[in-house]
Each structure stands twice: as structure tokens, then as C-alpha cells.
Amino acid sequence: xxxxxxxxxxxxxxxxxxxxxxxxxxxxxxxxxxxxxxxxxxxxxxxxxxxxxxxxxxxxxxxxxxxxxxxxxxxxxxxxxxxxxxxxxxxxxxxxxxxxxxxxxxxxxxxxxxxxxxxxxxxxxxxxxxxxxxxxxxxxxxxxxxxxxxxxxxxxxxxxxxxxxxxxxxxxxxxxxxxxxxxxxxxxxxxxxxxxxxxxxxxxxxxxxxxxxxxxxxxxxxxxxxxxxxxxxxxxxxxxxxxxxxxxxxxxxxxxxxxxxxxxxxxxxxxxxxxxxxxxxxxxxxxxxxxxxxxxxxxxxxxxxxxxxxxxxxxxxxxxxxxxxxxxxxxxxxxxxxxxxxxxxxxxxxxxxxxxxxxxxxxxxxxxxxxxxxxxxxxxxxxxxxxxxxxxxxxxxxxxxxxxxxxxxxxxxxxxxxxxxxxxxxxxxxxxxxxxxxxxxxxxxxxxxxxxxxxxxxxxxxxxxxxxxxxxxxxxxxxxxxxxxxxxxxxxxxxxxxxxxxxxxxxxxxxxxxxxxxxxxxxxxxxxxxxxxxxxxxxxxxxxxxxxxxxxxxxxxxxxxxxxxxxxxxxxxxxxxxxxxxxxxxxxxxxxxxxxxxxxxxxxxxxxxxxxxxxxxxxxxxxxxxxxxxxxxxxxx
Amino acid sequence: xxxxxxxxxxxxxxxxxxxxxxxxxxxxxxxxxxxxxxxxxxxxxxxxxxxxxxxxxxxxxxxxxxxxxxxxxxxxxxxxxxxxxxxxxxxxxxxxxxxxxxxxxxxxxxxxxxxxxxxxxxxxxxxxxxxxxxxxxxxxxxxxxxxxxxxxxxxxxxxxxxxxxxxxxxxxxxxxxxxxxxxxxxxxxxxxxxxxxxxxxxxxxxx
Numbered sequence: 025x026x027x028x029x030x031x032x033x034x035x036x037x038x039x040x041x042x043x044x045x046x047x048x049x050x051x052x053x054x055x056x057x058x059x060x061x062x063x064x065x066x067x068x069x070x071x072x073x074x075x076x077x078x079x080x081x082x083x084x085x086x087x088x089x090x091x092x093x094x095x096x097x098x099x100x101x102x103x104x105x106x107x108x109x110x111x112x113x114x115x116x117x118x119x120x121x122x123x124x125x126x127x128x129x130x131x132x133x134x135x136x137x138x139x140x141x142x143x144x145x146x147x148x149x150x151x152x153x154x155x156x157x158x159x160x161x162x163x164x165x166x167x168x169x170x171x172x173x174x175x176x177x178x179x180x181x182x183x184x185x186x187x188x189x190x191x192x193x194x195x196x197x198x199x200x201x202x203x204x205x206x207x208x209x210x211x212x213x214x215x216x217x218x219x220x221x222x223x224x225x226x227x228x229x230x231x232x233x234x235x236x237x238x239x240x241x242x243x244x245x246x247x248x249x250x251x252x253x254x255x256x257x258x259x260x261x262x263x264x265x266x267x268x269x270x271x272x273x274x275x276x277x278x279x280x281x282x283x284x285x286x287x288x289x290x291x292x293x294x295x296x297x298x299x300x301x302x303x304x305x306x307x308x309x310x311x312x313x314x315x316x317x318x319x320x321x322x323x324x325x326x327x328x329x330x331x332x333x334x335x336x337x338x339x340x341x342x343x344x345x346x347x348x349x350x351x352x353x354x355x356x357x358x359x360x361x362x363x364x365x366x367x368x369x370x371x372x373x374x375x376x377x378x379x380x381x382x383x384x385x386x387x388x389x390x391x392x393x394x395x396x397x398x399x400x401x402x403x404x405x406x407x408x409x410x411x412x413x414x415x416x417x418x419x420x421x422x423x424x425x426x427x428x429x430x431x432x433x434x435x436x437x438x439x440x441x442x443x444x445x446x447x448x449x450x451x452x453x454x455x456x457x458x459x460x461x462x463x464x465x466x467x468x469x470x471x472x473x474x475x476x477x478x479x480x481x482x483x484x485x486x487x488x489x490x491x492x493x494x495x496x497x498x499x500x501x502x503x504x505x506x507x508x509x510x511x512x513x514x515x516x517x518x519x520x521x522x523x524x525x526x527x528x529x530x531x532x533x534x535x536x537x538x539x540x541x542x543x544x545x546x547x548x549x550x551x552x553x554x555x556x557x558x559x560x561x562x563x564x565x566x567x568x569x570x571x572x573x574x575x576x577x578x579x580x581x582x583x584x585x586x587x588x589x590x591x592x593x594x595x596x597x598x599x600x601x602x603x604x605x606x607x608x609x610x611x612x613x614x615x616x617x618x619x620x621x622x623x624x625x626x627x628x629x630x631x632x633x634x635x636x637x638x639x640x641x642x643x644x645x646x647x648x649x650x651x652x653x654x655x656x657x658x659x660x661x
Numbered sequence: 662x663x664x665x666x667x668x669x670x671x672x673x674x675x676x677x678x679x680x681x682x683x684x685x686x687x688x689x690x691x692x693x694x695x696x697x698x699x700x701x702x703x704x705x706x707x708x709x710x711x712x713x714x715x716x717x718x719x720x721x722x723x724x725x726x727x728x729x730x731x732x733x734x735x736x737x738x739x740x741x742x743x744x745x746x747x748x749x750x751x752x753x754x755x756x757x758x759x760x761x762x763x764x765x766x767x768x769x770x771x772x773x774x775x776x777x778x779x780x781x782x783x784x785x786x787x788x789x790x791x792x793x794x795x796x797x798x799x800x801x802x803x804x805x806x807x808x809x810x811x812x813x814x815x816x817x818x819x820x821x822x823x824x825x826x827x828x829x830x831x832x833x834x835x836x837x838x839x840x841x842x843x844x845x846x847x848x849x850x851x852x853x854x855x856x857x858x859x860x861x862x863x864x865x866x867x868x
Contacts, residue, residue, distance in 0.1 A: 031712070031714055033733070035763070035767060039730075040863075045779070045830075045857055046802075046803065046826065046830055050859065051859075504733060505733075507863075508806070511806060512818075512822075514814040514818055515815045516815075517815040519813050521815065522813040522815065
């Protein structure tokens with residue numbers, strides 16, 4: 025219950041007089057306000073700054089320091105005030121919480137100082153109101169991350185009991201940890217460079233003899249290049265296997281991008297070894313060598329910037345996609361236009377629309393090779409429009425990509441996603457907690473109260489104990505709820521007890537008669553169809569051998585009511601036998617949840633089983649829907 | 662009773678929401694309220710402080726009223742009953758409760774005579790204020806009371822629980838069996854019932 029509405033509790037209790045004439049039972053006794061004194065102003069001296077407030081204001085939250093008797097420890101007898109040696113600026117927000125019921129987080133304050141004050145005064149941070157909650161959570165997360173970063177830097181010092189495998193993994197991930205790791209890092213980097221260089225030089229033509237045609241060096245010095253390639257691939261293979269061995273989760277390692285690059289880099293070599301010198305496959309073999317260039321991506325382990333670039337491209341996938349899409353649209357449009365514009369001219373290079381694609385791309389990216397140029401006037405006009413618009417279309421998404429890059433660099437994107445997911449969930453959770461809190465407080469006190477009332481003599485200590493556990497406000501609120509219970513002659517229970525009680529009544533009413541009749545009487549249980557209008561399965565039960573605990577796993581049965589009218593005659597005798605506590609009322613909405621049903625065997629040859637037994641004495645009951653539509657649908661919770 | 666409208670230079674908009682937000686209401690003086698109600702000065706002061714805390718504009722509209730009242734009944738749905746209560750308090754039916762309405766209603770409930778309290782209850786049940794409680798009106802009230810219980814009750818609230826309760830009520834109250842309960846029948850029957858009489862005194866010392 026929020027503090028603000030605590031002031032309206034007297035009104036709510038007074039309005040309860042509206043229930044009195046309709047109640048059938050006598051009302052419980054109201055809690056008396058024994059120490060009924062006029063509301064007084066108390067002085068809170070926080071490091072010299074004096075705050076004054078009503079005593080009632082502080083009493084609204086009895087489980088905090090200021091609302092309970094804990095503040096008596098800070099009472100100064102001479103000055104008749106409560107003295108706290110804490111920060112007065114932060115105390116402002118805390119006192120405002122009592123006054124308004126909302127806890128705000130001042131933005132200029134340090135988050136850990138604020139947390140400490142809240143902890144001192146016994147206020148949980150989860151009740152910070154929505155306006156300040158996100159800010160609070162953000163700052164808190166930043167703080168925790170900063171602390172974790174500091175921790176990780178310290179963690180680089182070697183832990184005593186690390187297995188060889190863990191040492192190796194750490195060496196691979198952070199080359200600065202040991203000299204060996206650094207050596208390994210540089211050696212692999214060197215070999216990557218060598219390998220890439222080899223692939224490049226392989227294709228450079230070196231003349232065999234001055235007057236012969238040029239052949240690539242790769243074909244001239246075949247063995248040398250082959251040895252070089254073998255050496256590099258061996259190093260890479262050894263490195264990959266070592267990483268695989270050292271990885272804490274091999275499956276995850278194998279799925280990671282870097283390991284895939286590694287595999288792709290060394291695979292062509294092995295495939296080339298395995299393949300025979302067949303003429304057909306040698307063409308494919310040649311193309312495989314292209315994949316050797318992927319070795320250059322292995323550098324991304326050595327360079328942070330490369331990795332960030334990769335992340336940027338991944339994260340800007342939508343912007344890149346938009347760029348691609350708009351370019352494609354523009355290309356198709358302009359290519360079509362140019363094709364039809366140039367169709368008339370002779371010896372035109374624009375032989376088809378796909379052929380015009382090349383012209384459009386070259387023009388839009390302002391390359392302008394000049395191998396295809398329009399000759400007609402219309403073609404030239406459209407060509408100029410094409411080049412002008414190309415500049416615009418390409419320039420648009422670029423700033424977005426750039427800003428994304430800088431954003432990732434500050435690691436904002438990950439925090440955004442985390443924040444977005446958790447804020448909504450946390451908000452719902454908080455609402456649920458506050459709602460459950462007040463209702464569970466009442467049920468808890470009811471259980472306690474029941475225990476107390478069983479004893480005939482209430483001694484003074486028990487009274488005091490009771491008063492200590494529930495403040496006057498709470499006891500008045502509970503009395504109000506108690507009156508409502510007496511008015512309606514029903515009791516509040518919590519969810520668990522409700523389902524237990526439900527099943528018990530259901531099990532009790534389950535008959536032990538012949539199976540042919542069991543379909544009718546089997547439907548027992550009370551009906552709360554009023555609440556099922558939203559088609560939720562509120563309750564669950566299986567067949568008779570259900571366990572009362574662990575109700576969550578039972579499946580719910582939905583039964584659509586069958587329509588009453590003329591079928592009464594044939595089965596009226598069966599219908600009338602169900603007692604009223606087991607009778608089922610169905611609203612015309614049609615959907616009813618029941619507790620137990622055995623296989624509905626129709627007692628007569630009428631194949632339609634009508635499992636319902638509406639009370640015949642109630643002429644005003646709405647007619648039930650058609651039994652032909654009745655179906656036992658079992659759905660899991 | 663007249664009240665002062667604050668803020669003359671403010672625009673008077675036709676939109677009712679805007680009106681409520683821009684119109685502020687200051688209650689009559691303390692002495693006048695003391696004369697009209699049975700509360701002491703200090704009690705009025707503390708009542709007003711609580712009232713003003715929740716409704717700084719000085720007026721409670723129905724939505725605010727419903728949300729305040731619902732907070733006392735976390736397990737059920739108190740909005741329907743709050744609607745009826747609102748109509749019972751809003752005596753001039755202008756869609757908002759002022760502090761004077763609030764305090765006068767409370768004065769009847771807490772400090773009034775038994776007859777006055779019963780009259781107030783009758784007024785609550787008589788939804789269309791025609792002087793007769795019909796079965797439909799009573800059924801609506803009863804359903805709203807049962808709604809406040811929520812789903813998790815023991816024993817489970819059946820569909821016809823409200824209806825049966827209304828039947829019992831009418832059997833008790835409707836003397837001449839004409840299907841409606843008049844104010845005299847109501848007061849007469851309640852005065853004869855011990856339970857009701859004792860429960861009327863229950864909230865004497867609420868303030």
C-alpha cells in the first residue's frame with residue numbers, strides 16, 4: 025500500500041459501512057488505537073540540518089529505520105530530537121520518500137554513496153520510482169562494470185592453481201601474460217604475413233629467359249613456394265590444434281568466427297594434397313587457392329581495430345541492407361531507362377537491361393570508366409540524372425555507419441540491448457512485488473491472528489508482540505479486509521492454498537459409482553467461470569490420481585458446456601443426482617474449467633455426452649451452449 | 662454550497678479533462694466546515710492534509726478515486742464498487758468530489774446517527790436515486806462487492822453467490838413483497854437486526 029493513500033485508509037474504513045446491511049455475519053472487532061495522541065512534529069537533526077515532519081508520516085513505512093522503533097537509538101534526550109550523523113543532502117530524498125511515497129534518485133549524486141544511505145535507513149532500492157529508476161540502474165551497471173574491469177586487470181596475475189590447459193588458453197587470449205605467449209604471438213603474426221606475401225608473389229611474372237614469355241614465379245620456383253606453403257600451413261595447423269586443445273569449451277570454440285577463418289585458411293592446402301592431378305578437378309583446385317587469401321583475416325586476432333570494424337559491419341547490417349536495397353532499385357530503374365533510351369541508336373553497347381547494369385553502377389558510383397557511353401540525347405540526359413542521384417544515394421547511409429563505428433567503440437550498443445530487455449521485465453516484476461506484498465501481508469497476519477485467537481487468554485506480552493509486528497495502519501487495513509470477508513462469507517487465500525483447496529473439494533466429490541454415471545458427477549469443483557472470460561486456464565487437474573502438490577505441471581481441461589434443453593428428459597435422473605456443491609454453472613460464454621473428468625461415456629446411445637449438471641432449481645440460469653460442440657480439450661499449463 | 666474558483670486568468674476549456682487539470686478548488690473555510698460537519702478543527706486539518714496529498718488540485722475525479730480505493734484491495738477488483746461509492750459521495754453529480762463532499766460524507770459515516778448512516782447506505786444501494794432499491798441494483802452492488810474478493814478465496818466464489826445473497830437480502834428487507842425495498846422498509850428492518858446495529862457502530866473511532 026503506498027504511503028500517500030495511507031491517509032485515505034480512514035475513508036476506506038468508513039465506506040465499509042456500505043457493506044454492513046448486506047452482511048450476514050457479525051463483523052470482527054476493530055483494532056483500537058491505544059496510544060491515540062495528537063499527531064506531533066518530530067525533529068530529525070541530520071549533521072546539523074534540522075528536518076521536521078509529522079510522526080505519522082514516518083510511521084507509514086514501519087519496516088524502515090525511521091518508521092520503526094529503531095530510531096529511538098538515535099534519540100538525543102537533551103535536545104529532544106533524533107540525531108543522525110549522515111549526509112544531509114541525501115537525506116532529503118529519503119525524507120521525501122516518506123512524504124510522497126516515491127523515492128527519487130538525484131542525478132548528481134554518487135551511486136555508491138546513495139546506496140549506502142538507503143541501506144542505512146533500511147530502504148530497498150527497488151522501490152525507486154519509474155522516473156528515476158532507469159538512471160539509477162544505468163549508473164549502477166556502469167559502476168559494476170568499472171569495478172569488474174578493475175578486477176580483471178588484477179586477475180591477470182597468475183593464479184596459483186591453474187592447469188596446463190588453462191595456462192595455455194590464457195596465453196593464447198592475452199599475449200602479454202608471459203614471454204612465451206608473446207613469442208608465439210609474434211611468430212604466428214610473422215608467418216601469416218609470410219604466407220600472404222607468398223600468395224601474392226606467386227602470381228608475379230618472372231621471366232625465365234629474356235625472349236620467352238613471362239610465367240608466374242609460382243610456376244618457375246614450384247618447389248620453393250610449395251615448401252613455403254607447407255611450412256606456413258604446418259604452423260597454422262599446429263596453432264589451431266593447440267587452441268582447440270586449450271579451449272575451455274571446444275564446441276563453442278569451433279563455432280567461433282576466428283576458428284572458422286583458421287579452418288578455411290588451411291583447408292585448401294589439404295584438399296590440394298588429397299586431390300589427384302586430374303584435369304577436371306584441377307580447375308576447381310585452382311579456385312580453391314583463392315581461399316588462401318583468408319589467411320589475412322587471421323590478423324584480426326592481432327588487431328583490435330579490425331575486430332571493431334567487423335562488429336560495426338555486423339551491427340550496421342540494417343543500414344547496409346538499406347543501402348544495398350536502394351542501390352538495387354536505382355540500378356534497375358536507370359538501367360531500364362537507359363536501355364530504352366539507347367535502343368534507337370546503332371552500335372549501341374546497351375544490348376540488354378542487364379548489360380546496362382554495368383553502366384549504371386559505374387555511373388552511380390561516379391567511377392565513369394567510359395567503356396559504355398550513351399549516344400542519344402535522351403540517353404545523355406538520363407545518364408546525367410543517374411550520376412547525380414548516385415552521389416546522393418550512396419552518401420546517405422555512410423554517416424550512419426560511421427557513427428555506429430564510434431558507438432561500438434564506446435561499447436554502447438551492448439549496454440543498450442541489455443538495458444532494453446531488463447527494464448521492462450524489472451518494471452513488471454516490481455509491480456507484482458508491490459501488489460503481492462500487501463496481499464501477502466494480510467494473509468500472513470491472518471495466519472498469525474488465527475494462531476493467536478485460538479488461545480483464550482491474550483496476555484499482555486502477546487498483545488505487545490502483535491503490535492510490534494504490525495503497525496496500526498496495517499492492522500486497520502487488515503481489519504478492513506476482514507470485514508469484507510465477513511460480508512461475503514468467503515475468505516482470502518493465497519494462490520497455493522486456493523489450488524489445494526480446490527483439488528480437495530474436487531477429490532471429495534468424486535463419486536464411486538459406475539463409470540457410466542461418472543461422467544456427470546465426475547464434474548465437480550467450484551466454478552469460477554466469471555474469471556475465465558479471458559480464456560485463461562486458471563486451474564489444473566488431471567484425472568483422479570493427481571498430486572496435490574506440484575500443481576503447475578498438471579494439465580488443464582477445458583470443457584465447453586453442452587446446451588441444456590430437450591436433453592434433460594433422457595438424462596434428468598442422472599443430472600439431478602449431482603449435489604449442489606459439485607454443480608457446475610456455465611455462463612453463456614461457454615468456456616468452463618472443471619476439475620476432474622473421466623472418460624465421458626454416454627449413458628445412452630446418444631453419442632453426445634453432456635458432462636454438465638446445471639442446477640435445475642435455478643430458472644434464471646442462462647441456457648448452456650450446444651452439447652454438440654462439447655469437447656474435452658486438454659491443454660498443458 | 663459555493664466554492665471559490667482559483668486562477669481567473671486561466672483559460673476555460675470545454676474539454677473536461679483539461680478543465681479538471683486546470684481548475685483548482687479551494688475549500689471553504691475551516692469554520693464553515695466545522696459548522697457543517699461533526700469534526701473538530703484538528704480532525705479537519707489532518708483530513709485535509711491527507712486529501713490534498715493525493716489530490717493537489719482539490720478535486721477527486723472518478724479515475725483517481727478508483728485507483729486510490731483499489732490500492733486497499735490488492736487481491737480483487739475494486740473499481741466497480743468504487744464507482745458506486747463515488748456516486749454516493751458526489752452529491753451534486755458533477756463528476757468530481759470536492760473536499761466538502763468528502764468531509765460531509767465522512768461526517769455522516771463516522772459521527773452520524775444510526776438513522777443517518779442507514780440512509781447513507783440506502784443512498785449507496787439506490788443506484789439511480791429513485792427511492793427504491795430494485796433487485797438489479799442490489800445485484801450490481803453485490804457483484805461489485807464480490808469482485809473485490811478476487812479469485813483466490815476459500816471457498817471459491819460461485820457464480821450465483823451474489824444472486825443468492827441478494828435473494829436473502831430481499832427476503833429480509835422486502836416486507837410487502839413488491840420486489841423493491843423502500844427507505845422505510847430498509848431502516849425498519851435494519852433497526853431490528855442486532856448484527857447490523859452493532860456493526861454500524863464499528864467505525865466510530867476511525868479518525
